[in-house]
Each structure stands twice: as C-alpha cells, then as structure tokens.
Amino acid sequence: MYEYKLQINMGLWKSVYVLVQGQHHEEAIEVLKTIAQQAINSIGGQVSATDLPSNIHSKVDEVEITDIISLAKQINELVLQKNQMKASSLMADYIERVISLLFSSQADVENFKREILISIIHKRMKEQSAASLIHEPxxxxxxxxxxxxxxxxxxxxxxxxxxxxxxxxxxxxxxxxxxxxxxxxxxxxxxxxxxxxxxxxxxxxxxxxxxxxxxxxxxxxxxxxxxxxxxx
The missing domain is CATH 1.10.1660 (Multidrug-efflux Transporter Regulator; Chain: A; Domain 2)
Known part of the structure; x- marks a missing residue:
C-alpha cells in the first residue's frame, strides 16, 4: 500500500499574505512556487522549480490568497481528523487554485495538471515494477x-x-x-x-x-x- 502525506506549510502562506499586502507581488509569486512544489510532491508528483513558470507578470489578488489560506486550514484540520477522502478532495482543489496563480491561462493550468498526473502514474508504475520483482514465485x-x-x-x-x-x-x-x-x-x-x-x-x-x-x-x-x- 502506498501512502502520501499531504503537505501544507502555513508559515509560507503567512509570508505570501504579508508580501501581497505590501504590494511585493514578485516575491509573493516566488513563495507561491515553493508552496506549489511542496504540495504536488507531497501527493506523489515530481515537480522541480524549473517546471514552474519563471516570468509571471500578473498581480496576486489578496482576496484569493485569503480564500486559499482558509482552504489550507480546512485540509489540515481534516488530516488531523483522519478524514482522508474529504482531505484528498479539497487537496485537489487546493493544488489547482495554487497553480492557477502561476499560469497565465486555463489551458496552461490544464496542461500542467496533466503533467502532474503523468508523473504520479510513472512513479507508481516504477514502484509496482520493483515490488513485483520481490514477489515473484x-x-x-x-x-x-x-x-x-x-x-x-x-x-x-x-x-x-x-x-x-x-x-x-x-x-x-x-x-x-x-x-x-x-x-x-x-x-x-x-x-x-x-x-x-x-x-x-x-x-x-x-x-x-x-x-x-x-x-x-x-x-x-x-x-x-x-x-x-x-x-x-
């Protein structure tokens, strides 16, 4: 059985909120990239900083940040309550909303989500292949x-x-x-x-x-x- 621990760093979100309030959008985006990388890797994806866009010109909306922070808190509470199904469902929404802040179009978001799925499938196949070698007759x-x-x-x-x-x-x-x-x-x-x-x-x-x-x-x-x- 393969399990992944959901990872949401609330300290980083506090940094994003402070940076957005101070109109430091470029710095906020850099922290958001770290948040996205941690979240994706925590569910079994394989994403590095180079996989995320480097030239992001859009401003980060303070209201959107507040909403995502609220969502992150809900996920953390569900994890503590061991409500895995609900936490997993909200984690999917959370990751999509985070990466939506980093890409300029919905098409780019969908393409990136597909790459995440491919990386998870590829990792699972490698693990199962290695396990099958151990369990041969x-x-x-x-x-x-x-x-x-x-x-x-x-x-x-x-x-x-x-x-x-x-x-x-x-x-x-x-x-x-x-x-x-x-x-x-x-x-x-x-x-x-x-x-x-x-x-x-x-x-x-x-x-x-x-x-x-x-x-x-x-x-x-x-x-x-x-x-x-x-x-x-």
Missing amino acids: NAQAVDYKESEYVTTKEAAIIGGVTDQTIRRWCEKGKFPEAFQTDGGHWRIPQKYLKTSLNQAESADKWMRKLDNQTKNHIGEVVDEFDIDIEYS
Whole structure:
C-alpha cells in the first residue's frame, strides 16, 4: 500500500499574505512556487522549480490568497481528523487554485495538471515494477548482491548498524525510492549504499571477531551509537 502525506506549510502562506499586502507581488509569486512544489510532491508528483513558470507578470489578488489560506486550514484540520477522502478532495482543489496563480491561462493550468498526473502514474508504475520483482514465485532465488534493491537486514550489514536503525531511516525518508512491500517489508535501493553486500559481510565477520577479542580483554563490547546519515 502506498501512502502520501499531504503537505501544507502555513508559515509560507503567512509570508505570501504579508508580501501581497505590501504590494511585493514578485516575491509573493516566488513563495507561491515553493508552496506549489511542496504540495504536488507531497501527493506523489515530481515537480522541480524549473517546471514552474519563471516570468509571471500578473498581480496576486489578496482576496484569493485569503480564500486559499482558509482552504489550507480546512485540509489540515481534516488530516488531523483522519478524514482522508474529504482531505484528498479539497487537496485537489487546493493544488489547482495554487497553480492557477502561476499560469497565465486555463489551458496552461490544464496542461500542467496533466503533467502532474503523468508523473504520479510513472512513479507508481516504477514502484509496482520493483515490488513485483520481490514477489515473484522464485523470489528466494533472487541474488540481491546483483539486484537494485536490498532488504533492511542486508542494508544493516552493509551500513554496520541494526535492522531497526535501517527501518527508522527508511521511515524518515533517508533512502529515496525505498518502498514497502505488501507485507510491510522495506526494500532499499542498492545504489545508496557505499559498499557491496559481499564486502560488508566480510567486514562484519572481521568486526565480530574484533568484538570477541575486545570482550575477552575488557569484558564488554562497544554499543552502536544512534547516529544519523545524509546522502549527497
């Protein structure tokens, strides 16, 4: 099951409102572009700043901004109430109204909405394709050392941390394109790990031997630190 968290940053909307009141329309538009990008990506789309128009000459209407802020608050309240159907319906209206402020014509808005839909479908197809490889009848025979994805246990060996730590990193989004199978098991792209499983297994054997030697000498081993990671 694939879920996306609706993302509406009310702090950014406050900035837009202040900028519009001060007649700083160009600056308001730049913030609106960030809002649009966050909202679209939060529902599974893939939009970058370069996908949005760069030369926008229309002024932003203060009344329209106030109405959209009110809509955003409704969506946030529905999310807190776990009313997913109503929140999803209003989110569709919200995104359309935001991008309508960025494009000069309704035709441009419709074309952009189509591109958003295509990006979501493409992303879902990639996820399902990766998941189907894991769930083939001969899945036990899959050589993860040669495949694109590894299990949390294998990633833990490669990263030198616990399986629980890897799962926590997955939940925090530390591994882009990582996904959960129908059974709730994480699969992590091999490309984000800095070594191969073979190399990690050899290193792990060496570290266990070193731990045993350390334990024999000082009576204890060093615990794993709860560290965080960043990938460039």
